[in-house]
Amino acid sequence: MEKIRTRYAPSPTGKMHVGNLRSALYEFLIAKHAGGDFMLRIEDTDQERFVDGAIEIIYRTLAKTGLVHDEGPDKDGGYGPYVQSERMKTGIYMKYAKELIDKGEAYYCFCDKERLASLKTEVVEGKEISVYDKHCLGLSKEEVQANLDAGKPFVIRQNIPGEGSTTFHDELYGDITVENSELDDMILIKSDGFPTYNFANVVDDHTMNITHVVRGNEYLSSSPKYERLYNAFGWQVPTYIHLPLITDENHKKLAKRSGHSSFEDLLEQGFVSEAIINYIALLGWSPEDNREIFSLQELIENFDYRRISKSPAVFDIVKLRWMNGEYIKAMEFDIFYGMAEPYLRSALPGDFDLKKIAAMVKTRIEVFPDIAEMVDFFRELPEYDVAMYTHKKMKTDAVSSLEVLREVLPILEAQEDYSNDALYQALSAYVEQKGCKNGYVMWPIRTAVSGKQMTPAGATEIMEILGKEESLRRIRKGIELLQNA
Secondary structure (H helix, E strand, C coil): CCCCEEEECCCCCCCCEHHHHHHHHHHHHHHHHCCCEEEECECCCCHHHCCCCHHHHHHHHHHHHCCCCCEECCECCCCCCCEHHHHHCCCHHHHHHHHHHHCCCEEEECCCHHHHHCCCEEEECCEEEECCCCHHHHCCHHHHHHHHHCCCCCEEEECCCCCCEEEEEECCCEEEEEEHHHCCCCEEECCCCCECHHHHHHHHHHHCCCCEEEEEHHHHHHHHHHHHHHHHHCCCCCEEEEECCEECCCCCECCHHHCCCEHHHHHHCCCCHHHHHHHHHCCCECCCCCCCCCCHHHHHHHCCHHHECCCCEECCHHHHHHHHHHHHHHCCHHHHHHHHHHHHHHHCCCCCCHHHHHHHHCCCCCCCCHHHHHHHHHHCCCCCCHHHHCECCCCECHHHHHHHHHHHHHHHHHCCCCCHHHHHHHHHHHHHHHCCCHHHHHHHHHHHHHCCCCCCCCHHHHHHHHCHHHHHHHHHHHHHHHHHC
16 A cells, blocks of 8 residues: 655745644644655745745744654655755756646746736636736747747746646545636746746655645645646646635634734744644544544544545634633643743732642633733732622622621731631631621632632632731721722
8 A cells, every 4th residue: 555645835934824734734644644754845936925934933833733744854755855946956847847848738938027917817716817828839949949049038837728628636525627718827937947836836746755735725726737737747646635714703714914823823822732733633624523632642543534624614712712721721730830930920020929829720721821810919909899799699798798807807817827728717617606608708808808700719728828918908908998888
């Protein structure tokens, strides 16, 4: 059986978009599920869009996500070079383009910008494109040679017949047939000598023995042209898997301005890489059961590309936040604390027991920036409305809360041990003596010491962090507010 070989072939044009990362992930999973090879190839033929530092982003992202490539620019597996600009220096693309010319499947085009601008245009998928009229296909061999000898600038175009149709097969969409009259004579070699993305892609995939090509379904429209190139060369066509579009919550294509369109955006927003990968795996693919949490190894074991959907996948940031929270809950504490500490120090400058506070928030946050709003009351008691003392379930109101705070104040003033256990014991004795439920006493105290309805811990845990002096100051402030109300 043929060994499966997939490739992730990004263009170094900036941060890694969620859609690109999903392609890389699926290519990785398809290869690893079958015991195959996953390759990294850098497609930098579009020099105008090249961004300094983008290649480093690609390596960094693959390393952080665990998508380890078997071959690439840094790991030669015998199919290098793995960077298209370096491959171009070997003359490989021009060699194959000239082979197509010899077969009548491509031709030199010497038309200048003015002539191209005069051609008729068509609107395709909302974009206005000019349709080349095959003018240079009619040049004789002598005219072509004369132009070449004179150093006239040229491109090389694919020669697609105006009649008949082309059929290609996709694993998800089945057989797709397109009329040749709908296809343009796309450029294979640009005037600067660089191959176009479309041509270099086909040549590289064949010469690197790629068996499965995974890409977004926006490339479906280009696939008939790829099919014709493979057939023209007499090469085996790879298995095509075109992935569904990823949209935002409004079913619009996920855009850079959405703020969570790239992997590094998501890391900066406090998401962990394992949760991002888990979530992205489910953007278009579903397992046999309704399970949602997968480690990367479990994804490798369970991934079947035949279960990829054709329907657009919605990037739901709320769902990703939930999943991230599940990963944070499951983290070993020391790993969690290492990631949470910078957020805690930023939110709580001064002398606080950050490890205790980290333990309080670990199961309550979804992303790390949530920490700041959850713990800011330790630093300073916020302004709050006395209406917070009223709680239907706890059966408290302003009057009962004032009574409780007045009665516990001397108990807490006399208390020397401000550890959580000792405080809880002292207040439990008061609860028993008063003959009420815990919440009737703890709710007013928690409100007074935190000034918040939602806190990461109970009253006595908060007081342990605050210490005796600050806890008493806040309870006296609560009494004052309730009296004035």
